[in-house]
Amino acid sequence: MGDDQIHQAIAILTEAVKAWVSPAVTIVATQGRDPFKVLVSCILSLRTRDLTTAEASARLFALADTPEKMVGLDVPQIEAAIYPVGFYRVKAEQILEISRSLCDLYRGTVPDDLETLLKFKGVGRKTANLVLTLGFGKPGICVDIHVHRICNRWGYVHTRTPEQTEFALREKLPVEYWIIINDLLVTFGQNLCTPLSPHCSTCPLYQFCDRVGVVKSR
DNA sequence: AAAACGGGGGC
DNA sequence: GCCCCAGTTTT
Structure with missing residues (x-):
């Protein structure tokens, strides 16, 4: 996935995650922020x-x-x-x-x-x-294991640790996506692109993804 | 029964 | 960098 494709990928992802619930911390946060x-x-x-x-x-x-x-x-x-x-x-x-x-x-x-x-x-x-x-509501990039895993599967970054992913995203990811990227990718990572089963055959982002290091379904 | 799950501190 | 930290859930 390249710089030119991230906008389209996030637009698709934004629609896709509407089918699932957000992570618990997001739910807590939105109750009064x-x-x-x-x-x-x-x-x-x-x-x-x-x-x-x-x-x-x-x-x-x-x-x-x-x-x-x-x-x-x-x-x-x-x-x-x-x-x-x-x-x-x-x-x-x-x-x-x-x-x-x-x-x-x-x-x-x-x-x-x-x-x-x-x-x-x-x-x-x-x-x-x-x-x-x-x-x-301030700019920041929260990289947990889901964000780290999925950005590397995409091939959008090539990093070994979540910290490296954060710094890579600070360089590459348009700032308009900084706040929402965690909620999008955690939701996506918990429901479809999971650690053991990436569900590539039904993934709406298949065309953008390099599938780096994915684990076969069992 | 065994593997998977997920950040941070201390050194 | 490497090792440690505990307990629930999934396979």
């Missing part, structure tokens, strides 16, 4: 199937949906609320520590620049960029 909720649900989704994080997020936010309320909880309470996402102790402690920092240093608000977000323990490039795009 609350940066704190985006940040917390993104931490919950870490190395966890996306669909299971929606319920866990909802249960936790019923207890506390602001940094001020979150610091009133203890680790066991958070651990119980976020079942069954896994990594309970790490995630609960990170959410608490970040909430304390937000209260102590930022008056209970979430910073809206990449460098500041990346300083929080538990916040990497995927999470920080997602807070920017979904929480604040």
Whole structure:
């Protein structure tokens, strides 16, 4: 897929994903576009199937949906609320520590620049960029494993890590697509172009795709 | 029973 | 760069 084809591919993709639901973090984000909720649900989704994080997020936010309320909880309470996402102790402690920092240093608000977000323990490039795009509507490119896999299958980038994919997309991808690319490709990657079964025979983007490294259906 | 799933920290 | 981190879901 080349520079000239990306516009057409995204137009096709935009239509195709209407048949499916968006990832949990997007759903959480669009409910008020609350940066704190985006940040917390993104931490919950870490190395966890996306669909299971929606319920866990909802249960936790019923207890506390602001940094001020979150610091009133203890680790066991958070651990119980976020079942069954896994990594309970790490995630609960990170959410608490970040909430304390937000209260102590930022008056209970979430910073809206990449460098500041990346300083929080538990916040990497995927999470920080997602807070920017979904929480604040600011330009950012959130590259998770779906974005990384699909951009390489297309042959649009040739990279080894998600971080390299982010920087490659910053060079190549028109800025008008930066905010929407994550939702489009995660939805596409969860429902059709999955890790083990790319479903090439029914893919609407077949003509644009180099099918690099696809795994045969079993 | 076994493989797959998905980011970030520490070194 | 490499290794570690845990538990649910799919095959």
